[in-house]
Amino acid sequence: MKKCLTGISDTSTCSIWWRMGKHNKQVQALSIFLILCVIKSKDEVTAVSLWGKKVDFMQNNCSYWELKKEHKFPTLKALTVCVNIKKKLGNSDWTAFMYLHPDKTHTELGMRGYGSELHVTMFGRVWITPKDLSLHNWHSICMTWSKSMTKPKVYINGTEVVLYPQSKDVALHPDCCTVAAGGTLTLAVAHFFVNDKFDIETGTDLKGSISLFRVWGHVRSAQEISEIACYDGDVLHWEERIWNKVKNCQPVQDVTQECDWPFYEVKLVLLILREDGNKTHDYDAKEVAHQLLTQALAELELWPTYIFEQCPTLIQTKVEIQRFDCVAHINVIPRADVGQIQEEVSKVLTKDREIDHYRISTDPSFIFTISCQIQKQNLP
Template sequence: MYRHPAAQYTELGVGGKWDRLVVWLFGMEWTTNRIRPDVSQWYSLCLTWTHTKDRPALYINGKPVDLMAGSHPSVSLLGFKLAPNGTLTLGAAHILANGNIQVISITSMLGKVSLFRLWGRERSEQEVTSLDCTEGDLVRWSKDHWDTRSRAPVTDPSLQCEWSIYEVKLMFVIIRPDGHTDVYTAREIAHHWVKQTHTQKQTMS
C-alpha cells in the first residue's frame, strides 16, 4: 500500500478480499474474479499503470488478469500522477496518524512476499510476460529501502533472482542516427548481457 499524507485514500495498493485480488488506485477499487492461490507456491504478480490510461493492468505469472471496477468510476484516471513523498508498506495496509505509519493489524497477508520492485514507468506486456528479473529503478528489494526491525527478512535459496546479493554497474554509450536514447532499453540490454555472460561462465566452470 502506498499513501500520501495529504490524501484521504489509498493512492496505490494491492491486496485480497473474499478470494479476490483487489487493486486500489487513487481511491478507486478494482477486483478480479475468484482466485485461490496456493500459499506454498511462489507467484509473480505485476501491476502496471500509466497516466495515459484510465485503468490499471494486473498480471499473474506473466498472464493478464481481468480487473473489474468495484463501482462506476466517479473520476477519470487520465492525467493522474502518484503524489511524491508518500509511505509504502508491504504485507499489510496502513494509515497515517500525525505523520506516523500505523499498520492495520487485520490486513496482514497470508503467505510471504519477496523481490518487490517499483518502476517509474509502465512496463510493457512483453516485459511482464517475459518474467525478466530486472531491478526496479524507484524501489528495489534491498534492506536499504525497508524498515525491517519488527520482522527480519528470511533468505530463500529457491528464488531465481537474487539482486540483493549481486549488483552489477555498467556504463553504456548508445549512438543512434536520430539522436534519441532509450534508457530502459539500455537497461534491458545490460540485464540480458549479464545473464548470458554469467550463464556461460557457469557452464565453462
Template sequence: MSRLTMVTVWKYSCVIICACFLHSSCLQDPDEPSLWGKKVDFLLTQCRFWQLSPALLIPELEEFTLCVDLRSKISTKDWTVFMYKRHGDSQPELGLSGMRDMLRVWLFGTEWPTNVTLSEDNWHSICMVWSGRLHLYVNGVEAPGTYMLESSRGTTRRLAPNGTLSLGTSHGFTNGDMVPEDGTSFLGSVSVFRMWGHEIDPQHLSAFRCAEGNIIRWNALDWDTKECHGVSDPSLPCGDTSPVTPPVIMSSTNRQERQSTEDVSSLPPSVPVSTHMTLTSSVGRESDSFFRVSLNVTISDIPLDPQDTVQTWLTETLEEHQMTVLNLKVTSPRRQEWMNLEVGEFSQPSSHSCTFQVQVTAHSDFTESEMLLRYLLEQEYGRRSLRAEPKSIQIALIEPGTCPERRQQTRHGFYIWLQTAAQKTATLPCECDPDKAATRLCALDAISERAKWSPADLRSCPLIAIPDLESIYISPENSMDVVEIIANLTRAQTSLSPPDLIILITKLEEIVAVAVVTPPLGSAIINIISSIMASDSDLSAVTNNILNITDNIGNSMIYSGEQYDVITPSLAVSLLNVNSSRFQGLSFGVSSILQDSGPEIFLNQEPFQTTVAFIYLPQAVGQYFPESTGIPSRVQFHFYVISDLFTDKWSQMELNTYVVSASVTNATIKDLKHPIFVTLQHHKATQVDAVLVMPYHFLFIG
C-alpha cells in the same frame, strides 16, 4: 508551462534509465545490502510489517510499473500485500490486497476487485502497470478485465509523491505517525518488491522478471525492516543470484501522442463496472482551480468579530471575480493587546493572521488566476479600514483531486456516489421516493487540502423498513453501515413480529460470515442482540441462531491485547487470548447485575457471597487447546441476563438461574479428568444447594 515541465521530466528519467543499463553498477553496488535471494516471512513472530525507508521519497509519477512475488500460506478474510498512501490520507493511493483467495487492487483512492484467485503455498508474480490505463499481470499473463481504470479524456493522473508505503499490512496514521492496521496482515512471504518510473509493455515484461527497480529496489537500503530480517531461500522464483540487466526501453513520442489522443469513449459500453471505469465527473483543467492563501491583515477600525470582518472583506472582494473563500481561519492577538479597555478603542491598529483556500471557477490560466487574486488582496478595503500586508501574502496552487466513487448503505436506502470534483455536489434520486433527491458535497478538506466526501444529506428521503433489509447485499465494505441501520430499526421496537425477527437475525448472520469482525462491529452486533433479547419478541425460533452469532463473533473478532469485553444490559461477553503453554486455569464470574449498565464481571477471583454466576476452567483444559501455530488460543465466556432465550414456552418448568457458558476456539474437550466448577445463584430461594460441582459433560450450550 505544464506541457514543457512534463516533457523535461520524461527526458530526465530516460537519461537515468539508459545510464543504469549501460553501467550495471548503477543497479547493484557490490557493497549494498542486496535482498536478492531473500524473502520476508510475515509468519515469523517478529515480522509484522516492513516500511519503505523514510530516506526514500517516491516522486510524482505519470506512469510506473510495480512488481512483487508473493506466496500466501493462510488466506484470511482481509489481507494486504502492500499499501501506499499520501501522508495523512485514509484512502490508499496504490495498493494490493485481497479477501480470502481473491485479489483486489487499489489505485487513486478507489478499490477494484478482480477475478483473480491465488492458490495457497505457491509463488505468484504480480505486476501493476500504469500509463493512462491500469494493467494487471499475474504470473506473466494479463488478467482478464484489466482495463479497470483509465484517465479521463484530456487529463493525466499522476501517482502522488512522497507517500508512505507498508509491506505486509495496511496502515493508517495516529498523531501524524504511520501505524499498522489490525486485521490486514498478509500471512505468507514476499520477495523482490520493485518499482520502475516508466511503463514496461507486455513484450518486455518477462525481461524485467528478475531485474532491479529504479524507484524502489529489493535492497535493504530502501526498506525499514523493523528488526525483521530477510530470510535466504534458494527456491525463490528468481533464485539466489543478483538481478539481471534488462533491455533498454526508450520513450516513444508517438506512443505518448497516441495515448493523449486516444478516444476512450470507443470502448464497449457493456464492460462491467468492476472491470472498467472511466474517470469523468469534472476532472481536468476545464474544472475549477484551488489556491492556498495565508496573509496578515491590519484593521484600524474596531471589529466586533475579526473573523466576520475578514470574511465579509474576502467575499465582497473576490466573489464578483468568480472566486469563493473556503475554510477561513483568523488568528487574532489577545484582546487586551489591541484594545484600550479604558476607552474601548484600539491602542494601535490590530494585525490578524489568516489562512484560507480559494476556489476559482473562471477557466483562466493558473498564473493569471494567481496574479488576479494577489492584486485583489492587496487593495485597501475602505469599509473597515482593512488592508492586507502585501509582503505577507503567500499563494500556492492546490490539487485536491476528486472524491472517489462510494457505495453507501443507509437508513434511507442504497446510493452510489460517483466520482465527483472538489466543491461539487452530487445528486441522486431517493431510493424509496425517486421524486425526491439526496445530495452529497465533495468538500475541500481544510487540513489535508484533499477532496473529501461530506456526510450525505438524506433528510428528504424516506426511511427503509425491516423487510427492505432482505434486498441488501452484504459485503465487507458495507457491513458496519448495515449494522447501524439494524441498530436504528431495533432501538425503538418493543416487540418484533416473527417475520421481521427472522430477517434481522438472518442479516446479522450474513454480516458475521463475510465481514472482518473488528471490536466496533462485534460490539454493535452484540448490542443489537441485547436489544432483541430485551424486547417482548418470541425468540424460540431463533435461539440457536443468536447463540451461533455471539459465538462466531467471539471466535473471529480481531483485537489487540489479551482481553476484550462487551457488556450490555442483557448479555456480557468476555474474550481472552491465552498462551496454551502457560495456562494455569481460568475463572469468570458475575458479581452483580446493574439495571442500566448490565452485569459486573470479574476474572480469576474467588466467587463473592453475592456472586450470581461463576465458572472455573481447570488447568487440564489447556491440554485441549490447538497446537501452537503462533496464534494464541482463545477462551470466551458468555453470561445471559435474560433467561427467556432458553425457556421452552410449551414446558411447565421455569428456569431459576441465569445462564453462563465457556468455550475454547477450535478445540474439542473430551475425557476431561478434572471437573469444571459452576456456581449459579437462584432467582427464587430453594432448599437445593446453589453450589454445584459437575463433570465437564454436564452442560454444553451452543
C-alpha cells in the same frame, strides 16, 4: 528495450578495447563513466542484496516492512509494480502492499485480497479481479499504469487478468492523475495515521512471504512481464537498505527466488590519490579505473573478455580529495545468479589497491550492483 539508467549526460566516447583470458564464466564491462563528485554523507548504509531472499511475515514480531523516508516514493506519471507473494494461511483479508497518499486521506496505490478476489487500488479507486491465490505457491503479480490509461492492468504469473470496477464512476480520465511523491509505503500490512502517529491495520496482514518487490517509472510491456526477466526496478530496487524493519524481521534465503541474469550496472565512488600528493587528472583517473575494474573482475573468477571505456567527464568541486563517481556496465557470460553477482562484486571492489603510483580505495556504502536491461546494439 530500455537501457540501464546512469544519470550521466556525457556522450563523448573512446573506442578502446582489451581482450583478456578465458574462464568458466566471462564478464564484459561494456561502459565505464567517471565524474568528479562531492564527498557523500556518512549516514548511508551498505547496499545489501535481497535477490534470492524473501521476507517471511510469519516470523515472530515480523508483521511488516516500511519504506524509509529518505527513499521516498517520487512523483510518477507511469509505473509498473511487481511483487512475488506466497500465502501460508487462508485468511480472507490480506495486504500485499499499500502506498498512502502524503496527505494521508486515501490509498494512492495498493494491492490486497478479499476472499477469492484480488483488489488493486489507485487514487482511492478500486478494481477487482476474481482470482484467489493458491496457498503455499509463489505468485508473481504485476500492475501497470500510465496517465493515458483509464484503469491499471494486472498480470498474475505473466498473464493479464480482467479487472472490474468496484463501483460506478471509477474510471480514470486520461491525464487526470499522477502518483504523488512523499507518501508512506508498507509491505504486508495496510496502515493509517491518527494525529500524525503511524499505525497499522489489524486483521488484514499477509500470512505468508513477499519477495522481489520492485517499482519502475514506466509501463513494462505484456511481453516483458510474461518473460523471466531478472532486472531490478529503476524507482525502487529489491535491496535491504531502503526498508525499515523490526529486529526480528530479517530476510531469509529462498532458492526458489534466485534468478540468473547477464546484465548489470555497477556504481561506485573511487578515491584515487597520487603518491606524490599531486592532483589526479581525468585521463589518469580513467586509466586507473579501467585497471581497477579489470583486476577486481578477474578476482571473481568471471574473467573479463572485453572492456570498453567511455571518455570521462569531470565536474570541478570545492573539495580537495580526489573522489570520482564510476559507472560501469558488465555482461556476465553465461548468466549467473543476481544475488551472488551483487555480493561478489561488492566484495572485490571494497579492497584497497595500489596501481602504479596511485592508491585507490572505495566506500562500501556507495557500491551498487543493479541487474538491468541493456540495448542489444551496445553488446560487442
